[in-house]
Amino acid sequence: MKSPAQAxxxxxxxxxxxxxxxxLAARLSEDPGRSVCLVEAGPDYGARxxxxxxxxxxxxxxxxDDVWERHAPMHRIRARVLGGSSCINGCWNTWGSEADHEEWVRAGGPRWSAAAMERHRLRAVEQMRLRTVPEREFSPWSRAALTAARELGYEEADMAAPGAPGYGTPLINALDGVRWNAAFAYLDAARSRPNLTILSGTSVDRLTVRAGRVQSVDVQVDxxxxxxxxDTYLxxxxxxxxxxxxxxSGIGPADQLQKTGIRPEVDLPGVGANLTDQPGVFVPLAPTAELNAALAAQEASGELYVSRMLIRAASELCPEGSWDLHILPSAGDPLFGSLPPGEYEAGISAFLMKPASRGRVRLRSADPAEAPEIDPGFLSDPGGRDIAVLRSGLEIVERLASSAALKSLAAHGPGRAAHELSDEELRSRLGxxxxxxxxxxxxxxxxxxxxxDGEARVRGVANLRVxxxxxxxxxxxANTQLPVLAAAELLAEALRD
Ligand SMILES: Cc1cc2nc3c(=O)[nH]c(=O)nc-3n(C[C@H](O)[C@H](O)[C@H](O)COP(=O)(O)OP(=O)(O)OC[C@H]3O[C@@H](n4cnc5c(N)ncnc54)[C@H](O)[C@@H]3O)c2cc1C
Structure with missing residues (x-):
């Protein structure tokens, strides 16, 4: 690692x-005449x-291990390592609907349409070495879930491209069990470029902004x-x-900044507002002895993955042709905690893909070492639309669990079906x-x-983009990794032009 002073x-x-x-670092350093410095707070585990x-x-x-807060609530988990959350995530890659692109075009212009983004999506698919799920990685549960989806009348669809509701498998950034993260995919071939400097273990504290330009950035190393x-700060x-x-850095809602003791440089009320995340509820089912034995055999062969298929489903409130739910059957080791050897967790989740609720990110203080306040705002929309869509998703979960293909492998537990639970009970089970x-x-x-704006330029600051x-x-x-990769490809191109 070069030292920042050198750099x-x-x-x-x-x-x-x-x-x-x-x-960004990989694409922008393709031009040998442009010097690029990539700054990451977490570790870089190297070129091999x-x-x-x-x-x-x-x-x-x-x-x-490589996260910002070890013991935070689930919704705050985020990686702190070169490669970011692609180093800790589920390796699933899916794509959104035409309706999503229409929203983005209204916000950022025609370059965000599905047609215009297609080549960026394909470039990301190729660079990340995304691949379809190999046959051997389907557990008996995933295989039965594919049959169950057909039983419910869903048609097969390409989950990693715009299209229609239906069922299918994601593209995976995992090669023979190795999570192929963005640092491997994008940086390994670029590391030897003399015009690219990677500063790991280096936290960014704040930008110094004067007269509508970033002058410099303060970082902490050890x-x-x-x-x-x-010249340009990304x-x-x-x-x-x-x-x-x-x-x-003083860019945000001026009144809020003043209360935190930060001098406002640019009054931008939207900074930290509009936080949107996709909550969901997991419905556990009791695996039969036969399913446990089959999962144990799959684990012994090294090929047990918790989930390998999904359904893009539409609630009654979803616009025609689109989908607002992911229904995700899973079976394997529990995400949290553990079970005795030979026993596994099986169930089906419903995730709300187009929530109306909004949360926010705010500073607790001007101290960069203090984690921000993160309120996901789950199910907070005043009209109650989100909880209605969630219930609709849980009804689909119920029908899927009752299909001939799945009910022979796992049974309902005692008590009411999830879609019949009270709002409070559903909130308490939200993931x-x-x-x-x-x-x-x-x-x-x-x-x-x-x-x-549509090219990611921060309003009121000439040489700054997010x-x-x-x-x-x-x-x-959709899951957001592939959309973020494609958006970064798009914006890197806009910067190169
Ligand atoms: C547990 C988990 C599972 C997920 N599973 C999937 C999945 O299966 N499929 C999918 O499509 N998506 C998944 N995602 C989401 C996906 O990983 C994100 O959409 C994607 O990583 C977002 O990319 P990003 O560049 O915006 O942020 P990140 O990839 O999170 O990168 C941000 C980087 O900035 C660094 N950073 C932050 N602050 C500072 C600072 N002050 N100084 C220096 N560096 C800093 C961080 O350390 C981090 O490396 C998952 C996310 C998580 C957390």
Missing amino acids: AGYDVVVLGGGVAGCV WQEWPAKVRDAHALPR ARREVLTA VACGAFGSPALLLR TYWHPVGTCAMGPDDDPLAVV VDASVLPTVPA
Whole structure:
């Protein structure tokens, strides 16, 4: 690693080395005439992927070592490592609907249409080496769930492209059990470029903004403060980290900043607002002895993955042709806790893909070491639409669990079906799909909550852009890794032009 002192005066600094940051650093350093510095708070485990920690490489489970907060509630989990949340995530890649693109086009212009984004999506698919699920990775539960989806009348569809509701399998960024993260996929071939500097273990504290321009950025390396300068500053700290960095830099709602003791530089009320994530409820079922034995055999062969299929389903409130639910059967080791050897957790989740509710990210103080306040706002929409859609999803879960294909493998537990539970009971069982977006949302000039324009330029600051999940103004009806990769490919191209 070069020292920051050596590394003053770049053409571009990319702040945050997660999914979007890796794309930006790789694509922008393709031009040998452009010096690029990528800054990441977490560790860089090096150029040889085989030497990364086994837990980070293992695609069978979600690791929790390289995260910002070890003991935080589920919805706050986010990675702190080069490669970002692609190092700790479920390796699933799906895509949203035409309706999602229509929302993004209204916010950012025609480059966000499904047709215009197609080549960026395909480029990301290729670079990440995304692949279809190999036959051997289907557990008996996933296989039976494919049959059950057909039994319920769903048609097969491509889950990683725009299309219609239906069932299918995601594309996977896992190669023979290795979680192929964005650092492997994008940085490994770029690391030897003399014009690319990677500063790991380096936290970004704040930008210094004067007269509508970023002058420099303060970073911490081993409790030592350093200052970096560049022509262009790209913020890619993720849906929680990016708004927090802007706020610490005086870019955000002026009244809120003053209360935190930060001098406002640019009054942008949308920074930290509009947090959108996809909550869900897991419905446990009791595996038969036969299913447990089959899962044990699958585990012994090294091929047990908790989930390998999904249904894109539509509630009664969903616009025609689109979907607002993911129905996700799973079976394997529990996500949290453990079971005795030979016993597994089986069940089906319903995730709300197009929630109306909005949360927010706010600073607790100006101190960069203090984690921001993150309120996901789950099921908080005043009209109660989200809970109605969730109930509709849980009815589909009930029908799927009662299908001939699945009910022979796992039985309902005692008590009421999940869709019949009270609102309070449902709230207490809420989990997340971990797809937060929207906290530095792009939008048109007349949108008072827009933080960036369609090319991710921060309003009121000439040489600053935000490029990551936080600029997506609405969450797509999809897992967000592939959409963020494609958006970063798109915006890297806009920067190169
Ligand atoms: C547990 C989990 C499971 C998930 N599963 C899936 C899945 O299966 N499929 C899917 O499509 N999506 C999944 N996601 C979501 C997906 O990983 C994210 O959409 C994606 O990583 C967002 O990319 P990003 O670049 O916006 O942020 P990130 O990838 O989170 O990157 C942000 C980076 O910025 C760094 N950073 C933040 N603040 C600072 C600072 N002050 N200084 C320096 N660096 C900083 C962070 O350390 C991090 O490396 C999952 C997410 C989580 C947390």
